Amino acid sequence: MKKLRQFDALVIEEFVKEQFHQPSHSQTYYEIVYIFTGSGKHYLNSSIVDYRANDWFLISPEDTHYLEIRRKTHFGVIKFTDSYFSERKHLMPDSLLKFQPEMMMRNKAFKEMRLTMDRLSQMNLHRTIKTLVDSRESREMLSSPFTFYQVLSLFALFQQQWGGMNNAYTWNDDKQALISFIHQHIYEPEKIQVKHLALTFNISQNYFGKYFKNNYGLPFREYIDKYRIKLIEGRVAAGLTLRQIADEFGFTDESHLSNYFKKRTATTFRTYKKKHQA
Missing domain, CATH: 1.10.10.60 (Homeodomain-like)
Structure with missing residues (x-):
């Protein structure tokens, strides 16, 4: 199986496809995939989830995935390595420190369902992804605190959305937390x-x-x-x-x-x- 590698701490992409350009693969980085328009199926590990406009998926290095496009799809993609957040912890608000982004990405409970948000959160997610995509060619993107806080705001939205779904969840009790800590x-x-x-x-x-x-x-x-x-x-x-x-x-x-x-x-x-x- 193909394994995709990324050496840059942060990569932001935007593309439109009628057929997905990668076979089933794993990767060395974390990835947030946002669907601006289009529809199809997302194959993630042993799960198959239908997608449509405004859906989003989280992929971590342990996952294998690919997409089957039914209607031409416009993607926004945020890809980052372990180092992107670990090297910027001094910028991270205390309220988010225990919900480390890598741990959120590795939470298997949210990989077997179509992830949704309330209308206001969805609007905020769309705007933030669009802002990041529009700034992807900036030379200062990687070092920019503004870009970092935009990416971080995505996880604030995820945390807010998941709080009601998962009140009893304790990150440090999950075995994924140990692996994430080792990687960081x-x-x-x-x-x-x-x-x-x-x-x-x-x-x-x-x-x-x-x-x-x-x-x-x-x-x-x-x-x-x-x-x-x-x-x-x-x-x-x-x-x-x-x-x-x-x-x-x-x-x-x-x-x-x-x-x-x-x-x-x-x-x-x-x-x-x-x-x-x-």
């Missing part, structure tokens, strides 16, 4: 140590390893290594140097990163770079 802090080794995670998520440190494997199907350390290697490979493909990658992921130096990479991929960093870097 993969660049900070001290925050993804078992001791810190066990304390943060109220899990016995001695039981943590068993808990993780039972819920996610892999030993904790193996999951961390696989995810980190996947991100490092993406940095290599994007042209970052060994020094830059070592600094980003908290390795002591280039040698530390090289040894880590070779041990887990059975190839040297230099060989992999030569083969995969454009």
Whole structure:
């Protein structure tokens, strides 16, 4: 199955299609898909949901999806990586801190239904998506606080809408919250140590390893290594140097990163770079 990758923290797109341009795929980023006009079906994991004008879908990296277009469809798409919000937490209002956007995107309870809003919220959603789409070619888009708050306002709308549907839901009790936390802090080794995670998520440190494997199907350390290697490979493909990658992921130096990479991929960093870097 095709896997789409994105290295930019934020990408905004607008397009009109009579036939969807991608086969069923997964991706490395989060995606908000808004339907301005048109109709069809959205295939997301094991669910099939009819869509029409003013509908919207949330897709996270664990998902596979594609769209079957019946009537020519006008799309607005907001795509962001883990880093977009994690690097801007100082700008985020306290009221939204516990409802981390990535956690909202990963909430499976909202992936098996057609998502709707009340009329006023729908109007606000439409305006916000249109504002973002209209600013997509701005050179300052990625660094713009205004753009960030526009994106954040989408999640304020989602939070408001979901509050009445899900009052009993506690994000930290959901196993998706743990994975989201790991993804956000993969660049900070001290925050993804078992001791810190066990304390943060109220899990016995001695039981943590068993808990993780039972819920996610892999030993904790193996999951961390696989995810980190996947991100490092993406940095290599994007042209970052060994020094830059070592600094980003908290390795002591280039040698530390090289040894880590070779041990887990059975190839040297230099060989992999030569083969995969454009």
